[in-house]
Amino acid sequence: MNHDTGSVSGETVLIEGPTDDGRRRRRLIIVAVVAVLAIVAAAMLLTRSGDPAPSASSAADQAPRVTVIVPGRASVDRAVTATGTLAARREMPVGVAGEGGMVTAVLVEPGQWVRAGQVLATVDRSVQTQTAASLAAQVNVAKADLTLAQAELDRAEQLVGRGFISQADVQRRIATRDAAAARLKVANAAASEQRARNNRLDIRAPAAGLVLTRQVEPGQIISSASGTLFRMAKGGEMEMRAQLAEDDLVKLRPGARVSVTPVGSETKFDGEVWQVSPVIDPQTRQGIARVALRYDPALRPGGFASATIVGGTASVPELPQSAVLSDEKGNYVYIADKDNVVQRRDVRLGTVNDDSVAIASGLDGTEKVVVSAGAFLNPGQKIAPVLGKPGV
CATH class of the missing domain: 2.40.30.170 (Efflux pump adaptor protein, beta barrel domain)
Incomplete structure (x- = not known):
């Protein structure tokens, strides 16, 4: 430190140099800064201790505003998926009705419409045809015998009155005529049975309808054990x-x-x-x-x-389609509980219209349901609900 000394009237005077003034100014500046900081700190402390409302308001402002509705219940058609x-x-299986044989032709294909009794496939009947011809000949023989017996009876009845023959002879001729008539009936029955058997050789449609399947081909040997050859839908x-x-x-x-x-x-x-x-x-x-x-x-x-x-009507909640979400667990909605906290609620859907969805189960209609923005929310998240009108 530099000092200059001088003598004035015999006294010694100490003169400070410029360095002392600089130090004094620095001390004053430091004191002023410390005082300002103390004042600011005290003001902040007073603000925090005396008025906590701004922080709560700020937290409320951070909760997202989300539109919710209380759907209530509406009468809608009750739908079940x-x-x-x-x-x-009415599916009709068609198989062999007769004795069977070798298939000579298949006349229909799947997808064709057929009428009742129409032939679907034919079976070889060469042997059966000869049998039918033989029985027809026996019918003719029986007819001739009956004609002859009737003629003899007529002559006997004319002669009995003249005394040429006895009444016993007439009775025998009546018996002969009746026997011939019986043999004719037997021959006719046998011939009719053979014709029916021949007709059953062909595979016929039991009713009008649509042919669904075909399981037979020409040349195949079929019998009553062959099972189903055609399947039909009655009337289509x-x-x-x-x-x-x-x-x-x-x-x-x-x-x-x-x-x-x-x-x-x-x-x-x-x-x-x-x-x-x-x-x-x-x-x-x-x-x-x-x-x-x-x-x-x-x-x-x-x-x-x-x-x-759709069976009858039911009283169920209805929601806009935007309110219903789905994931691998199924369909669900978000609802806001009494504390305005988002909760997931699984639902089962009923009738789905162009702009609304009926909720078959999962809601009773009194919940606050998030209308949209559900994809941006998470269960447990707090929201600021804005009540909307049902149907919006």
Whole structure:
């Protein structure tokens, strides 16, 4: 530190250099900064301890605003979805009715319509034809014998009055005539039986309908043990055999409207339930509802189809389609509980319209259901619900 000394009136004076002024200014600046920081810290402490409301308001503002509705309940057609197989409503297996033989011709193909009694296939009848001719000849012999016996009886009746023959002779001729008549009846019966047997050699359609399958070829030897040669659908009528759960089957009645969609097709076919199974499979707890359908080439027996069965009305919640979500576990919706926390609720769908979905089970209509934006929410997330109108 530099000091200058001088003498004024015999006194010594100490003169400070410029370094002391700089130090004083720095001390003043530091003190001022510390004071400002202390004031700011005190202000912040007072604000936090005296007014906590802004932080709570900020947390509330961070919850997403989501539109919800309380759907209530509406009267809608009660619909049940089901799957099943297509089949002929009345399937007719056609086989050998007679003694059989070698097939000489098959006259129809699968997919053809036939009338009742139409010949489907012919069987060789060369031996049977000769037998029929022999029996026809025996009929002619029996007719001749009867004619002769009747003529002799007529002559005897004319002579008995003149006394040329006795009454006993007349009685014998009556017996001869009656025996000849009986033999004629036997011959006619035998000939008719042979004709019937010959007719049964041909394979004929038992009723008008559609040929479904053919399992016989020319040259094949057939008999009563050959089994089914053709399968037919009587009248071409088809049906779907829908498999339904036990609780759905109990509520179903014949006459219910049905919409059937075969697999691989977008065409819907209208039908109606004509029979509800009186028994339930004890293993699957399911039963069969038989749905009558009009013939269409797209309805192939043995194929798979889905169906929507409308049976009566029910009071159920209805939601916009945007409210219903689905994943590998099934269909579900998001609801907001009393604390406005999102919860998942599994549902079973009923009738699906163009703009709404009936909920068959899972909701009672009093819940606050998220209308949309469900894909962006997670269970347990807090939301700010905005109540909308049902149907919006």
